[in-house]
Amino acid sequence: MELLTTPIEIQNKLCLLMNSYKNISFATAWASANSKAFNILNKNKNKIHKIVVGIHFYQTNPNFIKEFINNEKVKFITNPTGIFHPKIYLFSNDENDWQCLIGSANFTKAAMEKNTEIMTCINSSDIGSNEIYNKLISEIESYHQRATIFSNDDLIAYQKIWDKKLKSRDDLQDKFNQDDDVKPIYKSNVITLNWDDFFNKVKNDKNNSFTIRLELLKKAKEYFLNKKFKEISETKRLNIAGITKWGEGNINWHYFGNMGNARIFANGIKIDERIDNLSDALEYIPLNGIITRKNYFDFLDAFIDKKRGWGYGVATVSRILAIKRPDVFFCLTKGNGKLLYKDFGIKKEIKTHEYKRYWEEIIERIHKSDWFDSEKPNDQVEELLWNNRVAMLDAIFYDDIV
DSSP: OEEEOSHHHHHHHHHHHHHHOSEEEEEESOBOSSSHHHHHHHHTGGGEEEEEEEOGGGOSOHHHHHTTTTOTTEEEEOOSSSOOOOEEEEEEEETTEEEEEEESOOBSHHHHHTSOOOEEEEETTSTTHHHHHHHHHHHHHHHHHHSBOOOHHHHHHHHHHHHHHTTSHHHHHHHHTTOTTSOOGGGOTTTTOOHHHHHHHHHTOTTOOHHHHHHHHHHHHHHHTTOOGGGSOHHHHHHHTTOSSEEGGGEETTTTOOOTTOHHHHHHHHSHHHHHHHHHHHTTSOSSSOOOHHHHHHHHHHHTTTSOSSOOOHHHHHHHHHHHOTTTOOOOOHHHHHHHHHHHTOOSOOOTTOHHHIIIIIIHHHTTSTTTTSOOOSSHHHHHHHTTTTGGGHHHHOOTTO
16 A cells, blocks of 8 residues: 655656556546646557546546547546546556555646645555455446446537636536536537527527517617616506516517516506515616626515515516516526426426526526627627527527427
8 A cells, every 4th residue: 555645646656557557447526638647548548448537517628528539438427416526546457456546636737736635556465455446346337337428519519618617617616516407518409509500590480589579678678778667667567577468569578478477476566665676676787787696686685585475486587687688687487498498407497486596507507608608799680689698598498389
């Protein structure tokens, strides 16, 4: 048994063992492709028996994945619950001749060069080695069975999220720590669209609603311009809230969520005390500029907590937010939820008062997309969509059969 306490000791030992043994198997939370250890692994690809690498938080470098596209021996994994976090490196000739490193170091350049790491090296001559070896083989096999092979399409989608995450790597772990019921973003067909594909998909929606939707949002922006919500006429407020269907210009206001049956919500739009409350809360959502998580939760604190029991839920709240800031918010309803949940891989439907889940599992995920983060287009029609791009997802996900 040997204790390794510095990055250089760990990397040198890994390289030595990869060169010395016939079989290489390991499981690690993350991996990168710019280390001495990676170069040695690449030279010994023919020795790989089973490798499993985690991709939680998009910490595994796409360049590592690229080297093992469609490789049945090297797979990638995210746990259904918790984080895939082992660091096991097993090198063997047979069950009586092997060594294994177990400890804190991932297969990354940082772990091999600058992190504070510690690893224990055990081998076939240690006490109880037969039992340990069999258990190691069993665990790695179990990981490998649960993991998946990466295709080139998977890598392209993963790369988009990776590139975006470079801008906010520090807070990524917190955002995804509770995301166990949602599949990885790179598996979504919509989030991973580039701007051109997104534009074409929305513009050619099956209900041919592109133009009328943009007209509705343009009219709503006129209503909000230089006015607090309570200063807008009751008729227009009911249109904005999706309570009444038809408004000026023969616009159908039931696009982006039909709230016609939300009677308690409708009464709240009419009653002065409740209008003051909602209007004041909406001031936390500026008409222009960045909307942060804090803006959203300040809105909720002002609107929801002061008056409970009105029947306001995610659908009605997201409706009014999406109409005021269609570049930031999406109106989540029964009409579009089914297809959105399927695409995002959300297993548990977001319930009436799960406002936090709405932000974290819907809005934050949308804001990580390539098309959301794209530069404003020069084309006039594309610019109109860009200014309303999040709300306009309804054109993709709305299903009138629901």
